[in-house]
Amino acid sequence: xxxxxxxxxxxxxxxxxxxxxxxxxxxxxxxxxxxxxxxxxxxxxxxxxxxxxxxxxxxxxxxxxxxxxxxxxxxxxxxxxxxxxxxxxxxxxxxxxxxxxxxxxxxxxxxxxxxxxxxxxxxxxxxxxxxxxxxxxxxxxxxxxxxxxxxxxxxxxxxxxxxxxxxxxxxxxxxxxxxxxxxxxxxxxxxxxxxxxxxxxxxxxxxxxxxxxxxxxxxxxxxxxxxxxxxxxxxxxxxxxxxxxxxxxxxxxxxxxxxxxxxxxxxxxxxxxxxxxxxxxxxxxxxxxxxxxxxxxxxxxxxxxxxxxxxxxxxxxxxxxxxxxxxxxxxxxxxxxxxxxxxxxxxxxxxxxxxxxxxxxxxxxxxxxxxxxxxxxxxxxxxxxxxxxxxxxxx
Ligand SMILES: Cc1ncc(COP(=O)(O)O)c(C=O)c1O
Numbered sequence: 001x002x003x004x005x006x007x008x009x010x011x012x013x014x015x016x017x018x019x020x021x022x023x024x025x026x027x028x029x030x031x032x033x034x035x036x037x038x039x040x041x042x043x044x045x046x047x048x049x050x051x052x053x054x055x056x057x058x059x060x061x062x063x064x065x066x067x068x069x070x071x072x073x074x075x076x077x078x079x080x081x082x083x084x085x086x087x088x089x090x091x092x093x094x095x096x097x098x099x100x101x102x103x104x105x106x107x108x109x110x111x112x113x114x115x116x117x118x119x120x121x122x123x124x125x126x127x128x129x130x131x132x133x134x135x136x137x138x139x140x141x142x143x144x145x146x147x148x149x150x151x152x153x154x155x156x157x158x159x160x161x162x163x164x165x166x167x168x169x170x171x172x173x174x175x176x177x178x179x180x181x182x183x184x185x186x187x188x189x190x191x192x193x194x195x196x197x198x199x200x201x202x203x204x205x206x207x208x209x210x211x212x213x214x215x216x217x218x219x220x221x222x223x224x225x226x227x228x229x230x231x232x233x234x235x236x237x238x239x240x241x242x243x244x245x246x247x248x249x250x251x252x253x254x255x256x257x258x259x260x261x262x263x264x265x266x267x268x269x270x271x272x273x274x275x276x277x278x279x280x281x282x283x284x285x286x287x288x289x290x291x292x293x294x295x296x297x298x299x300x301x302x303x304x305x306x307x308x309x310x311x312x313x314x315x316x317x318x319x320x321x322x323x324x325x326x327x328x329x330x331x332x333x334x335x336x337x338x339x340x341x342x343x344x345x346x347x348x349x350x351x352x353x354x355x356x357x358x359x360x361x362x363x364x365x366x367x368x369x370x371x372x373x374x375x376x377x378x379x380x381x382x383x384x385x386x387x388x389x390x391x392x393x394x395x
Pocket of ligand 1: 039063099100101102171174175188204206235236237243246247248
């Protein structure tokens, strides 16, 4: 019998992929399933981006690129961060990686080991906790509460720091809640973080261009006083509907970029060359397709929140970012996982239990509204019928 390394038993997963597989299996049996589970835009990548990749292939860009990415792309990333946040980023500190996840895994590998602590949002993207545990570090949950709009409180983050803390993970706008951090809390946090120079921060800003109701994204890159501690995680997957292209980037402090690049060389050499040219077109090209996508998301967001609040036993606060709603389902009398399974098997609606995002997700369900208004409306009717039946059965 082969023997696995210890870390393998500690590695978790992202249950969105498991729900997707079960939904596909049910569809193969002829059942109608509406998916409100997947974390990707239901839009095609804009045509000019696709064309740029085709052109790159035709132009003969078939070989390795520099491990940290094509210079023009890293310059375009720096220019885009300047456009969005008014910050000066040295393209030499930018690393192009195959998707947002790679940055988080690299950050965990760089800082996590037995005896150290990593603070992560809970509920939060499940790979954070999984990758922390894989390294042997202790995951320290930062609870994100509904009463705070699922945004962090600076005081709470700072309170969790110990001499063993190596890394803090932050994510705004957030998966799975759509919560967004306020400028006031970000500034309080930054003021506190400067007193802990031994702590690195990984700010996952992959939904940074997906905000609603005039909310402003407060990027941590805006604060030069923590620049030496900050790793920015961002990428193309969500903003440009490019999840399958595997295109992400990170910005590292000067003293860490070489380590991160060495991890890239050991892991994947470089990112697919044609995809990098597509990334340049995305950053430099027209933004009308993105504006259209965001206005569709906004319409669905308002619709889904309204409908969720009409369901028996369900209440849902308004999310201000990403494309997720995180309704409170505790008054249905069902546990999150129970409701996820029943909705999929009995009602034909795929959603994700809040507990898939950490222990503090009990009592909630993640609803991705990356689906058409018609499908969302039908999903809400199905959920309504199921929950009504459930309510009557409990009487
Ligand atoms: C918060 C967050 N960070 C990172 C990622 C990973 O993005 P990618 O598909 O580019 O690896 C996701 C994807 O769902 C996410 O929700």
